[in-house]
Amino acid sequence: MNQVVDGKFKLGRKIGCGSFGELFLGPDYMASWFEVTAVLLDAYMMDFVFSEREDGGSFYNKNGIDYHIPVLGGDVKEPPMHIVHIAVEMAPIAKFVPFSSLPSSELFRIEQPK
Numbered sequence: 816m817n818q819v820v821d822g823k824f825k826l827g828r829k830i831g832c833g834s835f836g837e838l839f840l841g842p843d844y845m846a847s848w849f850e851v852t853a854v855l856l857d858a859y860m861m862d863f864v865f866s867e868r869e870d871g872g873s874f875y876n877k878n879g880i881d882y883h884i885p886v887l888g889g890d891v892k893e894p895p896m897h898i899v900h901i902a903v904e905m906a907p908i909a910k911f912v913p914f915s916s917l918p919s920s921e922l923f924r925i926e927q928p929k
Contacts, residue, residue: 831863856890 827840838854854861861884885893 854886854889858886858889859891859893860885 829837829839831838862881863884
């Protein structure tokens with residue numbers, strides 16, 4: 816199958832489908848190890864596993880880790896990671912250190928004993 820979509824994309828054979836839509840192979844214009852496919856414009860990463868056939872069967876998912884392939888040329892970039900919580904385990908001796916001796920650059924959560 817060699818189909819041209821919108822006069823811009825040349826599609827090869829169908830290699831998958833699902834809730835994301837259909838996935839086709841395309842011509843390799845960039846390098847010998849790239850496979851060009853049609854994906855959503857708001858995608859920044861493709862997660863996939865290798866399956867034996869379209870309706871299931873045995874599959875390989877890198878021992879539960881799956882494969883994560885970055886999408887090149889999409890409209891969005893991968894969102895940055897944000898640190899939400901920092902936890903520090905302190906030795907019991909820290910209870911007796913005066914607060915004035917603690918460096919101001921350290922983050923501590925101090926609780927009153929009950």
